[in-house]
Amino acid sequence: MKILLMGPPGAGKGSQSEKLVKDYELTNISTGEMFREANRNNEQLGIEAMRFINKGKLVSDKITNEIVRKRLLRPDAERCFLLDGYPRTVAQAEALDTMLDKMESKLTAVINIVVDKQAILERMVGRRVCKSCGLSYHLSFKPPKQQGVCDACGGELYQREDDQLHSVKNRLEIYETKTKPIIEYYANRGILRNVNGMQSFDKVYEDIKKALGEVA
Ligand code: ADP
Ligand code: ADP
Ligand code: ZN
Secondary structure, three states: OEEEEEOOOOOOHHHHHHHHHHHOOOEEEEHHHHHHHHHHOOOHHHHHHHHHHOOOOOOOHHHHHHHHHHHHOOHHHOOOEEEEOOOOOHHHHHHHHHHHHHOOOOOOEEEEEEOOHHHHHHHHHHEEEEOOOOOEEEOOOEOOOOOOEOOOOOOEEEOOHHHOHHHHHHHHHHHHHHHHHHHHHHHOOOOEEEEEOOOOHHHHHHHHHHHHHHHO
């Protein structure tokens, strides 16, 4: 199974991918998480990417396509993967098609999580992320057992700089102008499924599973 998880920032892609990758044994590929991890490890790529990310801008297509291309060539991505946060521009969607063609492979499904703007803002502003493992929490909707500490690994929780209000506005604008057009791109192929993201974590997950059952 080869799945794309789409939706505006804060829609719940990361949260849903946690369970999906376990249940379907998928290799999780999140470009945002790859950039943040590279930054945590003090890699040049990560440090440069963070300059754009922190302002709520996109990292260039060239850099992003290249890290995805390399990642897809690793053996664990050969059969099954879940891409979260990529593609984000039409140019990236076209680049992904070229990569998959070369691998003689294609996408099974594109799941689009639909959430309204007010909920997006609430979710992003209340989001807290583990510094060590990248898991996401929410101050009100998914608080950790112990305040400020990751349930899974004991790491410290922090607020992403790009989740502060000044960057959030930028990210939503970019989503509307650059990322939304991709939905049409996949809808035309008949592999797109919209899922209502304005529900509990479990209900959204159930609907994603149903949608996958229809196309996979
Ligand atoms: P969210 O889950 O809130 O949408 P991500 O973790 O997916 O955020 O991405 C965080 C940031 O990383 C994006 O705002 C962008 O700056 C950068 N980024 C992630 N994926 C891409 C991509 N495919 N193309 C360009 N920039 C990206
Ligand atoms: P994305 O990866 O799409 O940016 P996340 O999975 O990180 O989104 O979720 C954004 C924030 O919203 C997190 O704080 C998360 O805990 C919260 N969240 C995600 N899904 C739901 C939901 N169905 N109900 C309430 N809060 C949610
Ligand atoms: Zn953790």
